[in-house]
Amino acid sequence: MLMYRSLSRRAAAATVAATAALVLAACGGGGSDDEAQSLSPKPPASASAEAGTHNAQDIAFAQGMIPHHRQAIEMSEMASGHASSPKVRHLAERIKKAQGPEINTMSGWLTAWGEDVPRGMPGMNGTGRDWDHSVPPGMPGMMGRKDVEKLKKFSGQDFDAMFLTMMIEHHKGAVKMATTEKAKGKYGPAKKLADDIGTSQSAEITEMNKLLGNG
Known part of the structure; x- marks a missing residue:
């Protein structure tokens, strides 16, 4: 039992x-959708919030520094065929190697934020790389057409002196832009890049002044 x-x-x-x-x-x-959503891996909160961690200053910094860097690269490319000093040529190469990747980085930010990436300024021989047209107003350190065309006509020690003089002013403009970003920006990587730009270009200003015999 x-x-x-x-x-x-x-x-x-x-x-x-x-x-x-x-x-x-x-x-x-009946609740498969909800259950599937609950079981699906969710991105970290930081990843979903990443796009919203920038502000208008970060956008302005990237959109301004990209053409600013492009001009520095264009000027530096002249040095290989016009400069007489190996130190000037070496400096120009360093500028190109440093600022090219920074342009790519800032372009990536703008794309991720859904903002316009500045294109090469049209005008010079159809290359799309002329910095003299439509230079953003008030952008510190940018050179005008007459100055750039004049630089192209120089060679040897005359080119070295003019290149260094112009690049010092150009770098001072970049440092000023970087200082503004550090003070008013919100996006961490942009503020870090601004700090790097300020540090490296300030050091290059000192170096260029020494090459000119100014210190």
């Missing part, structure tokens, strides 16, 4: 378990 009762209880328990499983399956069919 005891064995019969034990078997009956086990059978009843199995029936209850099976019924419960059917009920849960039926409920799951």
Whole structure:
């Protein structure tokens, strides 16, 4: 008798378990979307908030520094065929190597933020690389067409002196822009880049002044 009762209880328990499983399956069919969403891996909060951590100053910094860097690279490219001093040529190469990747970085930020990436300024021989057209007003350190065309006509020591003089002013403008970004920007990587630009270009200003014999 005891064995019969034990078997009956086990059978009843199995029936209850099976019924419960059917009920849960039926409920799951109606809420599969919610359940799938709850089981899907969610991105970290920091990742979803990353795009919103910038402000208008960060955008202005990137959109201004990109053409500013492009002009520095263009001027530096002249040095290989016009400069007489190996130190000037080496400096120009360092400027190109440093600022090219920075342009790519800032372009990536603007794209991620859904903002316009400045294109090469049109005008010079159709190359799309002329910095003299539509230079943003008030951008510190940017050179005008007459100055750039004049630089192209120089060579040897005359080129070295003019290149250094112009690049010092250009760097001073970049340092000023970087200082503004550090003070008013919000996006951490942009503020870090601004700090790097300020440090490296301030050091290059000192170096160029020494090459000019000014210190």
